Amino acid sequence: MNVWGNKIKISIFGESHGGGIGAVIDGIPSGLTIDTDFIKREMQRRAPGQNKLSTPRKEADEVEILSGIFDGKTCGTPIIGIIRNTNTQSKDYRKNLLRPGHADLTGLLKYGDSHDFRGGGHFSGRIAAGLVFAGAIAKQVLKEQGITIGSHIKQIHNVKENSFLDIDNLQKDLLAELTSKAFPVIDDTIGEKMQQEILNAAADKDSVGGIIECAAIGTPEGWGSPFFSAVESQISSIMFSIPAVKGIEFGRGFDFAEMYGSTANDPFATDGNKIFTATNNNGGINGGITNGMPIVFSVAVKPTPSIAKVQNTVDIEKMENTTIEIIGRHDPCIVQRAAVVVECAAALALLDAGLI
Numbered sequence: 453m454n455v456w457g458n459k460i461k462i463s464i465f466g467e468s469h470g471g472g473i474g475a476v477i478d479g480i481p482s483g484l485t486i487d488t489d490f491i492k493r494e495m496q497r498r499a500p501g502q503n504k505l506s507t508p509r510k511e512a513d514e515v516e517i518l519s520g521i522f523d524g525k526t527c528g529t530p531i532i533g534i535i536r537n538t539n540t541q542s543k544d545y546r547k548n549l550l551r552p553g554h555a556d557l558t559g560l561l562k563y564g565d566s567h568d569f570r571g572g573g574h575f576s577g578r579i580a581a582g583l584v585f586a587g588a589i590a591k592q593v594l595k596e597q598g599i600t601i602g603s604h605i606k607q608i609h610n611v612k613e614n615s616f617l618d619i620d621n622l623q624k625d626l627l628a629e630l631t632s633k634a635f636p637v638i639d640d641t642i643g644e645k646m647q648q649e650i651l652n653a654a655a656d657k658d659s660v661g662g663i664i665e666c667a668a669i670g671t672p673e674g675w676g677s678p679f680f681s682a683v684e685s686q687i688s689s690i691m692f693s694i695p696a697v698k699g700i701e702f703g704r705g706f707d708f709a710e711m712y713g714s715t716a717n718d719p720f721a722t723d724g725n726k727i728f729t730a731t732n733n734n735g736g737i738n739g740g741i742t743n744g745m746p747i748v749f750s751v752a753v754k755p756t757p758s759i760a761k762v763q764n765t766v767d768i769e770k771m772e773n774t775t776i777e778i779i780g781r782h783d784p785c786i787v788q789r790a791a792v793v794v795e796c797a798a799a800l801a802l803l804d805a806g807l808i
């Protein structure tokens with residue numbers, strides 16, 4: 453079943469070259485104000501065809517809200533948003549040649565001849581637009597509670613910038629500034645180098661991946677449960693619904709392996725009122741429960757599978773080994789378009805964790 457969530461339920465639907473794509477969200481309380489211009493801006497952050505760093509496929513990605521919002525407020529009933537596909541070019545896709553790294557083989561294994569392979573079908577990164585629509589609503593509900601979510605590109609290929617965890621007193625203003633950037637990095641000079649890596653890979657008929665680091669500031673203490681509903685589990689489970697996400701770490705994550713307890717631990721401090729931690733190596737979660745510090749996690753995004761370089765594959769009609777050079781319109785790097793998807797998916801996970 454293609455449904456996610458406990459207190460809210462989300463389903464995303466559509467195929468890349470079908471009639472349209474979108475999401476159904478149930479469980480959002482009634483009477484909450486929703487700004488449709490904000491949804492539009494979030495959709496634009498993911499939309500394709502905006503610059504040389506992304507696929508030239510041009511899609512306006514305008515959402516038509518079919519139900520659940522009336523007079524700018526949630527009705528409490530299922531919210532449905534649909535985005536029509538307008539710019540498809542199905543001739544670029546050949547059913548007999550499997551694209552290495554994509555889901556052509558697994559789609560075929562699961563759905564057989566009924567698998568809509570055009571443009572990656574239901575496995576296309578385009579389907580993530582539904583997550584952005586649903587998450588743009590979740591972000592607004594969380595904002596009313598004082599929670600701000602933002603992200604930056606921490607790494608493209610081997611070019612890296614500092615982590616949110618290295619910033620003393622991470623502020624909402626920085627997250628807001630990052631959200632307004634087409635290429636969200638803290639240090640624009642490093643950002644230039646990252647963009648050059650993407651262009652170099654594209655010129656070489658190749659692609660690159662990277663890391664998106666996401667933060668949620670203002671999350672109340674005490675959200676989540678120790679084991680199966682740990683906030684880490686909830687965030688992780690929805691992150692893997694984003695195509696091309698292959699890893700996740702919370703706080704210092706895999707770097708903990710080379711630290712001592714004395715540097716890994718976050719020392720407690722108080723201003724006489726509140727307890728906080730001097731560092732945030734644990735990324736705002738202990739024992740599966742939020743501790744009031746910013747939630748900080750990173751996801752690894754693999755290089756775009758569809759590349760123009762020659763690769764070995766199988767022709768499934770002839771059952772012969774052969775090669776493939778993928779034509780068509782593809783992102784030389786997915787990371788910059790996926791940043792908003794990660795933020796929106798995080799918003800859905802936090803809303804699910806925090807709704808009473």
Ligand SMILES: Cc1cc2nc3c(=O)[nH]c(=O)nc-3n(C[C@H](O)[C@H](O)[C@H](O)COP(=O)(O)O)c2cc1C
Nearest residue numbers: 554555575576577695696697757758782783786789
């Ligand atoms: C925003 C976004 C854009 C994507 N663009 C492309 C693309 O242009 N070409 C491609 O082959 N894969 C693209 N992908 C990735 C594939 O959809 C994904 O690798 C594929 O479905 C296999 O899933 P997996 O990588 O999670 O195993 C994109 C993913 C996202 C999130």
